[in-house]
Amino acid sequence: MPENTLRAHDEAFWQTYIGRYEIDSEGPLNLENGYFGRMSRTVVEEYQRNIAFINRSNSVYVRQHFDLEHGDAIRRQVAQLIQVPPETVAMATSAVDALQSLIRNYNKLKPGDQVLICDLEYASVKSAMRWLARQRGAEVIELVHSHPASLESLVGTYRNAFIRHPRVKLMALTYVNHLTGLVMPVQAIAETAGEFDVDIILDGAHALGQIDFDLKKLGIHFAGFNLQKWIGGPLALGFLYIDPQRLADIDPDMDEGHYPATDIRSRTPHSTPNIPALLTLPLVFEEHQALGGASAKGARLNYLRDMWVSAVRDVPGIEVMTPDDPSLYCGITSMRFTAHTDQQAMADRLLDDYDIFTVVRHTSVGPCIRITPGLITLASDIKRLIRALIELSHT
Numbered sequence: 022m023p024e025n026t027l028r029a030h031d032e033a034f035w036q037t038y039i040g041r042y043e044i045d046s047e048g049p050l051n052l053e054n055g056y057f058g059r060m061s062r063t064v065v066e067e068y069q070r071n072i073a074f075i076n077r078s079n080s081v082y083v084r085q086h087f088d089l090e091h092g093d094a095i096r097r098q099v100a101q102l103i104q105v106p107p108e109t110v111a112m113a114t115s116a117v118d119a120l121q122s123l124i125r126n127y128n129k130l131k132p133g134d135q136v137l138i139c140d141l142e143y144a145s146v147k148s149a150m151r152w153l154a155r156q157r158g159a160e161v162i163e164l165v166h167s168h169p170a171s172l173e174s175l176v177g178t179y180r181n182a183f184i185r186h187p188r189v190k191l192m193a194l195t196y197v198n199h200l201t202g203l204v205m206p207v208q209a210i211a212e213t214a215g216e217f218d219v220d221i222i223l224d225g226a227h228a229l230g231q232i233d234f235d236l237k238k239l240g241i242h243f244a245g246f247n248l249q250k251w252i253g254g255p256l257a258l259g260f261l262y263i264d265p266q267r268l269a270d271i272d273p274d275m276d277e278g279h280y281p282a283t284d285i286r287s288r289t290p291h292s293t294p295n296i297p298a299l300l301t302l303p304l305v306f307e308e309h310q311a312l313g314g315a316s317a318k319g320a321r322l323n324y325l326r327d328m329w330v331s332a333v334r335d336v337p338g339i340e341v342m343t344p345d346d347p348s349l350y351c352g353i354t355s356m357r358f359t360a361h362t363d364q365q366a367m368a369d370r371l372l373d374d375y376d377i378f379t380v381v382r383h384t385s386v387g388p389c390i391r392i393t394p395g396l397i398t399l400a401s402d403i404k405r406l407i408r409a410l411i412e413l414s415h416t
């Protein structure tokens with residue numbers, strides 16, 4: 022067995038590992054770790070130190086030293102995280118900030134062209150694509166993927182859309198969607214899009230830190246990410262990636278002039294960043310890598326997901342929303358109680374009767390309950406979830 026898979030099963034390791042985090046001893050079992058990740062105690066301490074330091078030194082340090090001594094080094098480390106050159110990334114305040122900067126500045130659309138989104142995109146990405154289409158006199162094509170999904174259905178839906186709508190020039194693609202947790206076959210979709218000359222803006226918010234990927238191999242030229250989900254960084258940090266060959270296809274943001282047009286940093290709004298949070302990133306990355314990076318985190322999250330999904334997959338009254346093809350799922354997976362229309366009421370019962378916290382998400386086939394273990398989740402927590410789901414399925 023590969024080392025990460027072995028470690029994923031090693032409860033004694035994870036029992037010790039969770040000691041690195043401060044966790045409320047009161048309150049429900051949190052199976053909604055997809056919203057944002059927890060910082061470790063050491064990261065919190067470092068962040069607090071940095072807040073105090075910047076508050077003390079103020080603009081004297083920031084103006085004289087931050088950009089030259091730390092800002093560039095941190096950007097290099099961000100680039101290293103996804104193994105791309107530093108000059109291909111620019112910091113942002115969130116994934117939405119990064120993605121909307123890419124979308125609003127994409128300059129290849131002409132009146133009469135089409136843009137493509139699907140039912141699984143994040144709402145702020147969809148609205149930005151609709152806004153872009155309106156600004157450029159383009160049309161929006163919105164796909165609804167078939168459910169349950171398979172690799173063939175996902176790729177086939179895009180192929181058919183490109184054939185039916187030959188004026189599509191740009192599409193959004195969500196690597197891991199926030200509704201069901203389905204993982205998109207990005208490489209196969211990008212290959213198909215390439216045949217039809219369609220550009221992709223990839224939403225990597227939920228992929229970074231739990232899936233190992235290589236943007237070049239995936240065939241992705243434009244992407245946006247955040248650092249607070251599976252990397253474990255402070256809130257409100259993100260970044261965008263642009264393939265250097267394609268920089269000219271994204272305009273400087275609203276004529277942004279702080280950097281030359283040849284510098285990717287001109288593609289984001291220029292503003293005062295959260296410097297203490299940025300200064301904390303080197304420790305965040307060190308801890309991420311020390312654990313084994315995305316492949317170790319992904320293996321553990323998938324192990325926990327497999328544990329509950331395999332126990333309830335065939336239970337009457339329960340539908341698991343993602344397939345069991347390992348290329349199409351990750352740690353986040355939604356389910357629904359098929360005998361009930363009101364999934365919020367069922368999530369409330371999970372909380373009230375079993376002390377388990379989850380979140381309801383609304384898909385094109387109806388509402389479902391999203392279950393997201395975290396690195397602080399133990400196998401015993403998942404056993405508790407399984408018992409609750411099975412008991413509730415009988416009601």
Ligand SMILES: Cc1ncc(COP(=O)(O)O)c(C=O)c1O
Nearest residue numbers: 115116117143198199224226247
């Ligand atoms: C798929 C997806 N895209 C984008 C975002 C937004 O990320 P951020 O809050 O960093 O803008 C989220 C957040 O949950 C998400 O799940």
